[in-house]
Amino acid sequence: NQLIYQDSPTNLPNRLSLLEYFQQMLDKLSLLSVADQNWQQNGMIPIIYLGIDRLGRINDILGYEGGDSLLKAVAERSRKSLASEHIITHINGNQFAILLQPILDKQQIKTVIEKLQQQISDPFVLTNREVFITVSAGISLYPQDGRDIQHLLREAKQAMNQVKQQGGNDYSFYIPTSEHELSERIDLEVALRYALEREEFELYYQPQVSLKTGNIIGAEALIRWKHPQKGMISPIKFIPIAEETGLIEPIGEWVLSQACQHSKAWRSQGLGNLRVAVNLSGRQFQTPNLCQKLMEILLSTGCEPDYLELELTESLLIRDPELSIPQLQALKALGVTIAIDDFGTGYSSLNYLQKFPFDVLKIDQSFVRNLHTNKINAAITQSLISMAHLLNLKVIAEGVETQEELNILQGFQCDEIQGYLFSRPLNLEDFQTLVKSGSQLNISQPHPS
Template identity: 50%
Template sequence: MKKILIIEDEELIRINIKELLEVEDFEVWEAENGEVGIKLAQHHQPDLILCDVMMPILDGYRVLEQLRRHPLTATIPFIFMTALTDRSNTRKGMELGADDYISKPCTATELLKAITVRLEKHSQVKQHYESQVQKVQEELQKLIYIDPITNLPNRLALREKFEQIKESISDEKRQIIGVIAVNIDRFRRINEAWGYEASNSLLKAVGERMTSQLGSRAKIAHLNEEKFVLILEALADEEQVFQISKNILKNLSLPFFIYDKEIGVSFSLGIAFYPRDGDEIDQLLHRSQLAVYYSQQQGGNRYECYQETWQRKDDDQIALENDLRRALEQNEFQLYYQPKVDLKTGQIIGAEALIRWIDSKRGFVSPGVFIPLAEEIGLIEAIGEWVLRTACKQTKAWHRLGLKEMQIAVNLSGRQFNLPDIRQRVLEVLLSEGLPPSCLELELTESFLIEHEDSSIQKLNRLKALGLQIAIDDFGTGYSSLSYLQQFPFDVLKLDRCFIQDINQNQKNQVIVEAVIKMAHELNLQVVAEGVETQAELELLRQYQCDIIQGYLLSRPLPPQDFQNLVESNKYLII
């Protein structure tokens, strides 16, 4: 049964309309003025609203204006009932978002026809939207499990498949699972010499060749860059794995033809066995990679089986660990700031704080190298707190210089978020640095949130109660599901650069990005697009009504003074 709300100050008119609609099997609510109407609309969320224009307390225009601002009532079909005949009044209502006008007095037939037309049109729009969301959900599910370069399963799919295989094997028959890591030797040199497109073509060709060779005998996945993994299930002995490894090396030693050019590539293989070398897939992947590294140290183009006696960390890794500890103690880290631009105004409204480490001996050390190491050796909490404090202090300093509206976004690691007193730590930093909570945005990835969903939601709500904002980072690259956007109290959705890069040439990503932005806005979320590098990407994002962008099109991450100079120069994005 469709629900209709009547907002009309004349009781006789309300009664007549209600009786007419109830005869037509509508469920009807009445409001004698605008304030009551707004409350009823937000509480009941009717399928359509009939509203008088001229009313005491709140007139129909102000009622419509407030309803359109509220996420629960923003899309409800709205029909004005009025005796006003001036076209300017009609135009004003339409500009505010009214769907139709009915002149008073009107016949029952005119009223019912207007209601029927609006309900049918709204139903069609709603069905189209739901269809688009369903398509996006399906595409995102594919992205969760499939590597976009090779179209092979990714790490998450591999983990689930391993658990299925483990459940199916027989302990009585002493069956084993072989895990083979396959790495392309000197892949970075290939990248530098041939470029990313050729490198990606090579990765795809490697995956296709192994799939063609092994068929259903192995589950093949592409983890990242030069790393592939094969799982051989329910084997009787290890010799079968060794023989397959020999055959793989022989097959992969044949030349690859990329863009009509012949490329000779060597490979190193590392082998680990379940249950001998570990019970969990992550442990087996780690140990098979250790075997790969040992193979590469022997010159590559060979396979090695993991040995428990091997030294797990080489001297360089140990030295890097020591240097990282020293860098934290001696305050060798720096923060750079990448501008975030409001697409409506073209102005820089904030920045993302990004950590940098320039070591006296090593030079620039990539965060992709030292952040995982910091997590492994337990330094990430201290480094994360340093980043938070330094970013808040710098933002407060900019406020004193006149950049009052500047907001700072800081990434929060999983281990940092899981600290039992994380809320107290964030509050202490805000108070000690004097930064208003509204000027801080914490960026989190959902992978560690969903491990303990209920406790994560509670912790996020406690953090939000401080007055800061919560952003979901790298949306669409990990475990992303549209349902999490409803369950977790996010304020901002950050679209990963993999969706934005060359979006003007990728029809599938265009559909995904446009639908995700619309859906996020329906959920009252701001959308930030990362990695915007071209004007064509910008124009599409503006067309899709994205809120904020960041990327090299505007600026690379900058030291504090350079960032301040950029803001003060007023060289904002041209709108």
């Protein structure tokens, strides 16, 4: 009988036993609700769906036997982290489900997950080597999100997948999706699969300008999708779908190839030595053969690596430093420039900054906005620029929209800016026309050398 309800690889209860435990929790909530109206109105049973991030890469390093040992170690550490009244079960592969006792306050769930994530982040010692892992979690609640355990598991898993597609090592509550939104998303996913071969994507370029000279010195490449029926579709809508489905890899490769091709053409046309900046997604950055693909693109387009800048978000790099640092070093070895994008919105650790081999720090527009009226943003921005210069990094501020913001950034000795004050993102033809016109940013004060 025990074999039916227990998972042999991890010695945890299995999915079948979860059904029985869920029924026990329902009975408990029912008794509490009879005794107390507060429980009747606010009582809930949380289901947490937990997944180990990037287990495939760990299997590649340790082999499947090592992967199984890790799974057992994670199961054991998770079980010890949880109070005895909570139930953890092994669903399949690298995924677990945790059933918490009935609760009244969501904060209790956060406390449980954060403690679990903290303990799992400590190194595991397997085959005489340390292994660092992270986990992603999704949460659904009975009765708010459903009354059937299978339904609740699906929703918690959906929330976990959302976390994973954003890079993992976090948790999220399930957010219901209307049938209309779900149908629209499925249609969008199907269309996205054909968009590349039907040549529906286009690159726009937002100029980047030197605050020393006022000249355009480069541009950030931004993808746009011109759908034949729906018109322009925002990257905010389609990039998350591309990440989740894996389509981000061929799309990202296309963006790199096009941007390098255009950058090379600008020099051939005598438009100057313009640098092109390309955003790398989390999934792209974690691709093992990224450097090889990038080298092939540089060779096939004839683009010199000096004129390519790769932008990575701060939160992506901090999430897994042990993997990020060697990947960054390999990219740097190709001769490309590395920029940290959206800087200041994540963990901003000087210690990490010194470890990561990068060249450019991009200050997020949330700090740039209303610099002249927001003293806190001004103080943070000034500190970030000073710190970056001490580390011999170049600083670019994004989202600059007003003359007041520009004047303050000049006073702070920021190196470059981009934003609507100078130009919105432009299609290739309009960007080239702007460069040919010799358009400059009006520099009212001299920038110190």
